[in-house]
Amino acid sequence: MKKLVICLLFLCLCYSFASAGLLDKDKFEFNGYVKTETSFRIDGSANTTLDKFKNFIDLAGQYKISGDELVFFLHARYWYDFAYGLNDKLDPAQYYMQHVQRTDWLRDCYLDFIKDRWFLRLGKQQVVWGQADGIAILDRVNPFDLTEYWLPDAPDIRIPLWMANINYSPKLNSNIQLLIIPDFEQSTAAPPPAPFAFRSYKLYEDFKKFWIGPPKPGHPFTGALNQNIYYPDDPIKIGFQWKDKISGWDYTLNYLYGYDYLARTYLDSTVVQILPRQPPKITRNYGRRFKIDQLVGGSLNHTFTREGPLKGVTLRADAAVYINEPTYYGNAATGESAGVNRWNNIFWLMGLDRFFFTKYLASFQFAQYIMEHDDGGVFNPSTKRPYDTLNTYTNGAQDKLENIFSLKISSHYMNDKLLPEVLWSFTDDNQGRISPKINYEVNDNLWLTLGYHYFYGDPRDSNGEFRNENQLYLNVKYTF
Amino acid sequence: MKKLVLLLVGIALLAGYAYGADLEYFQVYAPKDGMSADEIMQVEYFVKYTKFLRDVEFYGKAYLIDKSGATRERGTLRQRITLGRKSDNVAYKDLNMFTSPAQVKGMATLSWTYLDPKRQQDIWIWLPSLKKIRKVSTASSDDSFMGSDFSVEDILTRRFEDETYTLVGQENFKGYTSKFDNKTYYQGTPSFVIECKSKRSPWYYSKRVLWVDKKTGGGFYEEKYDPNGKKFMTLFKNFVVYNVNGKEFPMQTIIEGEDLRTGHRSVIINSDIKIDKGLLEEKFSEGTLSQQRW
Numbered sequence: 226m227k228k229l230v231i232c233l234l235f236l237c238l239c240y241s242f243a244s245a246g247l248l249d250k251d252k253f254e255f256n257g258y259v260k261t262e263t264s265f266r267i268d269g270s271a272n273t274t275l276d277k278f279k280n281f282i283d284l285a286g287q288y289k290i291s292g293d294e295l296v297f298f299l300h301a302r303y304w305y306d307f308a309y310g311l312n313d314k315l316d317p318a319q320y321y322m323q324h325v326q327r328t329d330w331l332r333d334c335y336l337d338f339i340k341d342r343w344f345l346r347l348g349k350q351q352v353v354w355g356q357a358d359g360i361a362i363l364d365r366v367n368p369f370d371l372t373e374y375w376l377p378d379a380p381d382i383r384i385p386l387w388m389a390n391i392n393y394s395p396k397l398n399s400n401i402q403l404l405i406i407p408d409f410e411q412s413t414a415a416p417p418p419a420p421f422a423f424r425s426y427k428l429y430e431d432f433k434k435f436w437i438g439p440p441k442p443g444h445p446f447t448g449a450l451n452q453n454i455y456y457p458d459d460p461i462k463i464g465f466q467w468k469d470k471i472s473g474w475d476y477t478l479n480y481l482y483g484y485d486y487l488a489r490t491y492l493d494s495t496v497v498q499i500l501p502r503q504p505p506k507i508t509r510n511y512g513r514r515f516k517i518d519q520l521v522g523g524s525l526n527h528t529f530t531r532e533g534p535l536k537g538v539t540l541r542a543d544a545a546v547y548i549n550e551p552t553y554y555g556n557a558a559t560g561e562s563a564g565v566n567r568w569n570n571i572f573w574l575m576g577l578d579r580f581f582f583t584k585y586l587a588s589f590q591f592a593q594y595i596m597e598h599d600d601g602g603v604f605n606p607s608t609k610r611p612y613d614t615l616n617t618y619t620n621g622a623q624d625k626l627e628n629i630f631s632l633k634i635s636s637h638y639m640n641d642k643l644l645p646e647v648l649w650s651f652t653d654d655n656q657g658r659i660s661p662k663i664n665y666e667v668n669d670n671l672w673l674t675l676g677y678h679y680f681y682g683d684p685r686d687s688n689g690e691f692r693n694e695n696q697l698y699l700n701v702k703y704t705f
Numbered sequence: 706m707k708k709l710v711l712l713l714v715g716i717a718l719l720a721g722y723a724y725g726a727d728l729e730y731f732q733v734y735a736p737k738d739g740m741s742a743d744e745i746m747q748v749e750y751f752v753k754y755t756k757f758l759r760d761v762e763f764y765g766k767a768y769l770i771d772k773s774g775a776t777r778e779r780g781t782l783r784q785r786i787t788l789g790r791k792s793d794n795v796a797y798k799d800l801n802m803f804t805s806p807a808q809v810k811g812m813a814t815l816s817w818t819y820l821d822p823k824r825q826q827d828i829w830i831w832l833p834s835l836k837k838i839r840k841v842s843t844a845s846s847d848d849s850f851m852g853s854d855f856s857v858e859d860i861l862t863r864r865f866e867d868e869t870y871t872l873v874g875q876e877n878f879k880g881y882t883s884k885f886d887n888k889t890y891y892q893g894t895p896s897f898v899i900e901c902k903s904k905r906s907p908w909y910y911s912k913r914v915l916w917v918d919k920k921t922g923g924g925f926y927e928e929k930y931d932p933n934g935k936k937f938m939t940l941f942k943n944f945v946v947y948n949v950n951g952k953e954f955p956m957q958t959i960i961e962g963e964d965l966r967t968g969h970r971s972v973i974i975n976s977d978i979k980i981d982k983g984l985l986e987e988k989f990s991e992g993t994l995s996q997q998r999w
Contacts, residue, residue: 641852
């Protein structure tokens with residue numbers, strides 16, 4: 226907190242100096258905004274509760290140390306969500322959800338060096354790979370903050386890391402990128418009962434409540450539970466990307482090696498203590514571990530510019546193989562995990578974008594997530610059948626082949642003052658999300674956003690789990 | 706007979722194309738009395754897309770003004786490198802960025818325009834809201850350009866080959882009074898008056914009437930008429946003649962458009978123009994977009 230205050234003060238001072246002309250305006254640039262995000266949860270009975278009243282201050286500045294060759298960039302953001310003080314139901318999640326956590330206030334802090342064919346960006350930053358929108362196939366360099374599911378803008382979901390981002394362009398329109406990431410942060414999610422807490426987290430909370438404590442029906446022993454998180458001792462991550470163009474087709478080849486940012490839970494041991502004249506005490510020891518996996522993939526991007534039926538269509542594609550990706554298995558009906566497999570899974574996507582009726586842009590995406598096997602491969606001793614493969618976030622059944630679709634239509638009116646869009650994303654399991662949104666520019670500095678997230682589907686599916694948590698939201702943003 | 710007509714049309718088109726091909730990049734051309742409408746328009750397009758320059762950089766402001774006078778302002782930076790390169794068919798490359806206000810600051814587009822008039826531009830966009838580069842489809846030519854009153858083709862995509870031209874007269878222009886700065890421009894300027902009709906039909910305009918400065922070849926004023934023949938748009942451009950290394954050429958310093966149906970106006974002021982400063986082609990690549998910080 227102290228560092229954040231110092232940083233904000235520093236940026237404000239710079240802004241004051243710049244405004245007063247004490248700093249060279251050619252060298253120093255500064256911008257920021259204050260924003261309020263208000264949202265209401267609308268459950269299945271159309272009851273409405275305030276679930277977000279989040280207020281942001283965001284400041285960013287750059288200083289050109291030596292022309293455009295050497296530039297320092299700093300970006301800080303602080304937020305506080307008053308809903309966690311106003312809504313008692315949210316209290317258990319207050320500690321994690323009410324204010325910015327640890328060093329997350331520092332969004333960017335890096336030094337850019339640009340010389341001839343070299344581009345180096347050293348410091349805290351986010352790096353984006355791939356062409357997919359809203360689906361992370363290659364975009365796995367940074368961990369994710371999923372405390373609000375996948376609803377915020379992508380840069381607000383990615384958690385920045387300290388890294389060396391080294392780029393060299395051996396020829397025109399090509400680029401070699403090497404990422405050396407000695408930093409590590411785990412991907413985060415909302416704890417229950419925060420809005421958009423994942424089902425798997427809720428199930429674990431319910432399990433803890435059931436397990437811990439004195440004997441009760443169906444539980445004739447004293448239960449205890451320990452959970453340890455084992456952070457990697459040496460969490461270096463390495464990334465490599467080759468980017469080039471062949472006959473108007475942009476392509477990349479990507480490779481990423483290092484610890485997965487999402488910890489998986491393992492049952493390490495079950496200790497039974499027989500106590501004289503007392504019910505036995507059973508302690509379950511869980512360990513949350515991060516596993517090393519690899520990503521091998523690539524992307525394609527092309528706009529058809531020549532005469533023909535496809536003229537004006539932009540094609541995007543991502544494909545990746547996740548080698549040794551940790552994959553849960555267990556009982557999909559109860560949502561109980563029994564263990565973790567290490568599989569080679571495939572995720573690929575194709576997207577098409579095209580304008581129609583002059584001012585409407587349609588973006589369609591089709592993706593397939595292909596698990597290496599149909600089932601967990603390990604037999605469930607009680608059913609004598611193999612365990613189910615589980616969805617990491619819901620502990621519901623994960624199909625071997627998951628078909629995912631999205632369609633976004635966007636347009637503009639009133640000389641771009643009014644920007645409506647609607648996103649429909651869904652899977653072949655009849656579950657999905659429909660999110661209409663309108664942005665309105667009141668003036669150069671004031672922007673309003675009004676939107677709605679409607680979820681549907683089975684509660685064991687990734688969108689269906691929020692079917693009673695539809696959200697109406699209004700954002701007000703003032704920039705300076 | 707039909708074949709003969711087609712043959713004549715073909716010869717005429719080839720002649721037009723040959724004239725276009727004769728306009729060599731990096732040379733300065735001006736219209737002359739006695740030129741045909743096609744020849745004048747070849748020069749006009751040459752001037753519009755600054756094909757006489759190696760590179761150019763414009764710093765400026767764009768203003769979007771409601772009928773009520775409420776004004777939105779955008780800071781802009783535009784860079785262009787002219788290549789006219791036959792090996793890969795690239796005519797020129799543009800880099801456009803918003804420098805203000807904060808909400809759109811950092812948004813940048815890179816476009817490559819090809820010599821082949823039938824080939825669309827390649828466009829990449831850096832979206833600060835996604836922090837990623839997207840290759841995008843060329844917007845429809847009749848769509849609004851970045852929220853302004855100009856259409857996409859007014860600014861970016863219209864080519865010589867897209868219209869037919871008729872020289873309807875020569876006159877000393879009556880003058881245009883800008884609503885932005887209340888100054889009167891081009892009063893009494895000798896000009897060609899060209900009627901331009903789109904080869905597309907139906908199209909959002911039936912014709913454009915364009916006034917071309919006899920001295921520089923700059924198309925400085927135009928009126929657009931809807932399919933019913935009603936005037937719905939005026940577009941004014943102010944050209945200032947620059948002299949760089951002994952070469953004189955016109956550059957656009959003001960572009961002002963008004964939609965007569967809505968009363969909405971758009972003004973682009975290029976206040977700082979840097980010519981042939983030696984921009985490298987490497988700058989006009991996706992790499993530059995990915996170096997954006999905002």
